[in-house]
Amino acid sequence: MPDPALDALMLPFTSGLLDWPKGGALFLRAREGMALRAHAPRSLACEQTFRPAHDALAQAGFDVREAGDDRFPMVLVLPPRQRDEARALFAQALSRVEPGGTVVVAMPNEAGAKSGQADFEALFGGCTSLSKHKCRVFWRQAGAGADAALGAQWRGLDAPRTILDGRYTSRPGVFAWDRVDIASALLARHLPATLSGHGADLGAGWGYLSDEVLLRCTGVTALDVIEAELRALDCAKTNLAAHAPRVALDFQWRDVTRGLPGRYDFIVTNPPFHALRGESRPDIGRAFIVSAADALKPGGTLWLVANRQLPYEQVLDARFGEVRIVAQESGFKIVAATKAKR
Numbered sequence: 384m385p386d387p388a389l390d391a392l393m394l395p396f397t398s399g400l401l402d403w404p405k406g407g408a409l410f411l412r413a414r415e416g417m418a419l420r421a422h423a424p425r426s427l428a429c430e431q432t433f434r435p436a437h438d439a440l441a442q443a444g445f446d447v448r449e450a451g452d453d454r455f456p457m458v459l460v461l462p463p464r465q466r467d468e469a470r471a472l473f474a475q476a477l478s479r480v481e482p483g484g485t486v487v488v489a490m491p492n493e494a495g496a497k498s499g500q501a502d503f504e505a506l507f508g509g510c511t512s513l514s515k516h517k518c519r520v521f522w523r524q525a526g527a528g529a530d531a532a533l534g535a536q537w538r539g540l541d542a543p544r545t546i547l548d549g550r551y552t553s554r555p556g557v558f559a560w561d562r563v564d565i566a567s568a569l570l571a572r573h574l575p576a577t578l579s580g581h582g583a584d585l586g587a588g589w590g591y592l593s594d595e596v597l598l599r600c601t602g603v604t605a606l607d608v609i610e611a612e613l614r615a616l617d618c619a620k621t622n623l624a625a626h627a628p629r630v631a632l633d634f635q636w637r638d639v640t641r642g643l644p645g646r647y648d649f650i651v652t653n654p655p656f657h658a659l660r661g662e663s664r665p666d667i668g669r670a671f672i673v674s675a676a677d678a679l680k681p682g683g684t685l686w687l688v689a690n691r692q693l694p695y696e697q698v699l700d701a702r703f704g705e706v707r708i709v710a711q712e713s714g715f716k717i718v719a720a721t722k723a724k725r
Contacts, residue, residue: 580648590619
């Protein structure tokens, strides 16, 4: 699919304004795409904690990892929309670029490019910028004009912290990071206390729904907590630690749409329906349903919450023996789907 921000990020290189340094370059929040394949060296070090994007980069032949602390003569950044996380990423870029090296950033206009550039200039002491593809790309050498004190202040803006009166740990940038998502709360309220055996939470985020399952359903003996964003999964490990003495917990950094290796008595999920860049992708939710159906034991049940208008009924009817709408509230639907026993 088109990726205007990635296209804009490559613009200084395709126009001859910047050259790839011989000492290598780092790409924070890296995404694979046509522009990257066409214009970036495969030696580019790519850091990405979102599993589908991580796997796509690896498949394209790039050097991809989850995190690091080594320094490079150039750092590329695709910041997120969430401002605290973006500022922390700018500060990380400053700490990861070698003295005199260059930091290059691209942001869509609709995702806060104007304020992002202002933040970048405050940290680095100015920038050169271009506008194209409804995005801004801006860059600057890291030198004496950089504000090291501001960088130190911003580095911790996306750090894990307690939320909801200290009950949970989360961090800026993960889904519904500072609140309980309405849809997940609705699903938790309708879950039967009789769920038991080995279950899974698909797209578990920072662990709210898993916590509710384990609090309400005393017959659960094992739960696989499966999430594509590693930063969220690390929070889930903290939030669910109190259940570890009673229940076997398995935390999996996994792309659910590629299938599941386990076999389950029940599955709960609030599947995503937007991709990494925010575009609507109901096919992701449908892929979650297919993976759940394949992984459930005969007679096992999927409990799902979704926006009422999302077109999931066809795949549910095709994959399950019984499908029923448990509730429709606040624009959402709660679905219980049971896999046929034969």
